[in-house]
Amino acid sequence: MTKKTSRRQQILESLAHMLEISPGERITTAKLAKEVGVSEAALYRHFPSKSKMFEGLIEFIEETIFSRVSLILNDEPQALARCELILTLLLGFSERNPGLCRILTGDALAGETERLRNRVAQFYDRLETQLKQILREAEIREGVRTTLPVNIAANLLLSAAEGRISQFVRSEFQRPPTENWQLQWPVLVNGLMKEALVSS
Secondary structure (H helix, E strand, O other): OOOHHHHHHHHHHHHHHHHHHHOOOOOOHHHHHHHHHHOOOHHHHHOOOOOHHHHHHHHHHHHHHHHHHHHHHHHHHOOOHHHHHHHHHHHHHHOHHHHHHHHHHHHHHHOOOOOHHHHHHHHOOOOOHHHHHHHHHHHHHHHHEOOHHHHHHHHHHHHHHHHHHHHHHHHOOOOOOOOOHHHHHHHHHHEEEEEEEOOO
16 A cells, blocks of 8 residues: 555545544544644645545445445345345444444535535435335345335335434434334334235
């Protein structure tokens, strides 16, 4: 690993740490430079703007989540189990990375460029599209279909996970997003799937 790469990584890790320890606070490049132990000019040698630093963290979120979603899709054939594993992955990742939850909820992006907020919206849209695809394929693969229209069912599932991440941020990371999830999941999906009607 080159020195340049490790310094870049250090800056991103410091930014994530500051988002965690300073809930609700706006992070300035001056504060971040102090946390990293470098000058502001040194920060800008690795990232042309603070916006690019946030983008680096969003890329990390996307790569981590979607690479693991691919593994789930390869390893788990059942639709509801896939949905549960994907949402549990999202909640577990959020719990282990509290600072990044402030990005996922948009809390840390207030006053930043609209492009960053759009990028987070696209992250959730991509997850929702994945859930829709899984639920649509369930009819072909398993002979079952959702009791709600697929887009509404996928939105309901993702909304439950998003709400838990928001509660985590709102509680200043005191209410873990995975808390009682295993108890709530069966209730959330009870009656979500039914056997597809076979046309004669």
